[in-house]
Amino acid sequence: KNQVEQSPQSLIILEGKNCTLQCNYTVSPFSNLRWYKQDTGRGPVSLTIMTFSENTKSNGRYTATLDADTKQSSLHITASQLSDSASYICVVSAGPTSYDKVIFGPGTSLSVIP
Amino acid sequence: DTGVSQNPRHKITKRGQNVTFRCDPISEHNRLYWYRQTLGQGPEFLTYFQNEAQLEKSRLLSDRFSAERPKGSFSTLEIQRTEQGDSAMYLCASSGDWQTDTQYFGPGTRLTVL
Numbered sequence: 001k002n003q004v005e006q007s008p009q010s011l012i013i014l015e016g017k018n019c020t021l022q023c024n025y026t027v028s029p030f031s032n033l034r035w036y037k038q039d040t041g042r043g044p045v046s047l048t049i050m051t052f053s054e055n056t057k058s059n060g061r062y063t064a065t066l067d068a069d070t071k072q073s074s075l076h077i078t079a080s081q082l083s084d085s086a087s088y089i090c091v092v093s094a095g096p097t098s099y100d101k102v103i104f105g106p107g108t109s110l111s112v113i114p
Numbered sequence: 115d116t117g118v119s120q121n122p123r124h125k126i127t128k129r130g131q132n133v134t135f136r137c138d139p140i141s142e143h144n145r146l147y148w149y150r151q152t153l154g155q156g157p158e159f160l161t162y163f164q165n166e167a168q169l170e171k172s173r174l175l176s177d178r179f180s181a182e183r184p185k186g187s188f189s190t191l192e193i194q195r196t197e198q199g200d201s202a203m204y205l206c207a208s209s210g211d212w213q214t215d216t217q218y219f220g221p222g223t224r225l226t227v228l
Contacts, residue, residue: 004156034216043118043205043219044157089156104149104156 002027004092004105012111017080021108023073023090031093035064035075038087038107047075047088080112116140118220120206126226127196134192135223139208146189147217148181149205150174157205163189196227 004025013019025033032051036044048057048064050073056065061078077084090105119138127133139146144165149157160179162170165186175181178196183189193200203224207217 036219041222041224043207043221045219046216049216091156102147102159104158106154106156 002092002094002103004090004103006088006090006105006108008108009106010109010111012113013080015080015082015112015114018076018078019080019110021075021077021088021090021110023075023092023105025071025073025090025092025103025105027071027092027094027103029094030068030071033064033066033073033093034091035062035073036089036091038089040086044089077110080110082112082114085110085112118206118208118218120204120220120223122223123221124224124226126228128228129196129198131196132192132194133196133225134190135204135206135225136188136190137206137208137220138188139206140210140218143208143210143218144186145209145217146183147207147209148189148191149207151203151205151222152201160191193225196225198227201225201227 007022034049035047037047038044047062048059050057050066052068063076066073087107087109089107092103121136146163148160151157159172160175161181163183166183178194181191203222205222206220209217
């Protein structure tokens with residue numbers, strides 16, 4: 001069964017600190033993995049996308065890693081800001097083409113406090 | 115604003131009524147997706163269009179749900195005989211990049227069925 005799991009479920013950190021969110025998947029065949037940020041009450045916004053051959057991808061203070069062998073990904077947030085408070089969703093696409101099946105993880109809720 | 119727009123933003127209806135949501139994708143994006151998201155969960159794929167063709171439907175899309183994209187531009191999602199379990203956020207996304215399929219999400223329509 002194709003699944004995407006994320007940990008932790010929720011996280012509270014102090015402003016300025018770093019944090020790492022985890023994503024494990026059992027999706028096959030693998031096409032790509034994306035991280036989205038979703039503010040409360042709004043649609044998700046794409047942060048990074050990685051294909052099988054990519055190990056790391058950065059977008060400002062966000063750095064995503066991918067280990068296709070262990071089927072794990074992480075999203076590292078550096079020097080957190082209050083505006084980073086949101087749900088972070090890992091999304092894995094299966095199939096030879098990316099639109100065949102898109103599996104969303106449940107998300108990690110991040111709260112950055114002053 | 116040239117992003118994905120959805121209308122209405124909120125809809126409250128009584129059980130058994132029909133509702134219709136509209137999504138206007140980013141101009142010239144040929145792919146359009148509908149997702150459903152319940153509180154605390156990641157979005158679930160419902161259906162996908164490439165231009166006016168509906169290429170994939172999730173098993174979540176019961177026969178009470180129908181989606182159209184008649185001219186390959188905006189799309190509508192209709193729910194007939196609504197049930198309380200239909201209460202959710204309905205998200206629309208569009209994509210114009212064939213290779214990465216980066217999806218840009220709208221703000222969503224929040225449906226409450228009383």
